[in-house]
Amino acid sequence: MALQLKKTVVMVGMMGAGKTAIGRAVADVLGVPFMDSDEEIVRAAQMEISEIFERDGEGFFRDREHEVISRLLEEGPCILSTGGGAFLAERNRDVVSEKGVSVWLRADLELLWSRVRHKDTRPLLRTPDPKATLTELLTARQPHYQNADLVVDSREDYSIPDMAERVVGCLKTRPDVIENK
């Protein structure tokens, strides 16, 4: 039986939670478009995220992020992965809850750290002690992610396809989001 996506699914959570990788896999399973707010910003600016932060500042990036998320939520249903800071802003939470459904990919510190430690692409982790920074961000951000509509837990031994199946299973509990055709 075919599944029909009725609303855009917005993936939220910390850097390294797998929003981009799992969001793309969920879109493949459902046969719907995949969008990533970071990728859209990079494409429009023709600059990497770290360059945007350096040249124009985080505030500029957050404004572009809000524009992209708002615009994509106006288009047909898709899987939309956001950057880890997006769901902290009330303006983004508001537009997501009005037009889409949010899924928090929850992961603990050690799992997040194992995923981000080898990559230098995230400007917020370019600090003398990036693990301590990640810890502080996780503590500060968790209360915001708790506002998401749905939660899917990550574990080290869940692969990307496993996680995609879990997300789809969770979406199927919501007839306003996904329906059997």
Ligand SMILES: Nc1ncnc2c1ncn2[C@@H]1O[C@H](COP(=O)(O)OP(=O)(O)O)[C@@H](O)[C@H]1O
């Ligand atoms: N369930 C998973 N199992 C193994 N590796 C994963 C899993 N989810 C994500 N990854 C890997 O972790 C890294 C960070 O994932 P990514 O999707 O970029 O996270 P986010 O977009 O939330 O920052 C990537 O290298 C990705 O391939």
Ligand SMILES: O=C(O)C1=C[C@@H](OP(=O)(O)O)[C@@H](O)[C@H](O)C1
């Ligand atoms: O957590 C954040 O504030 C950020 C997360 C990044 O996206 P990912 O969560 O996809 O890594 C990217 O938007 C930017 O570096 C800021």
Ligand SMILES: [Mg+2]
């Ligand atoms: Mg990402």
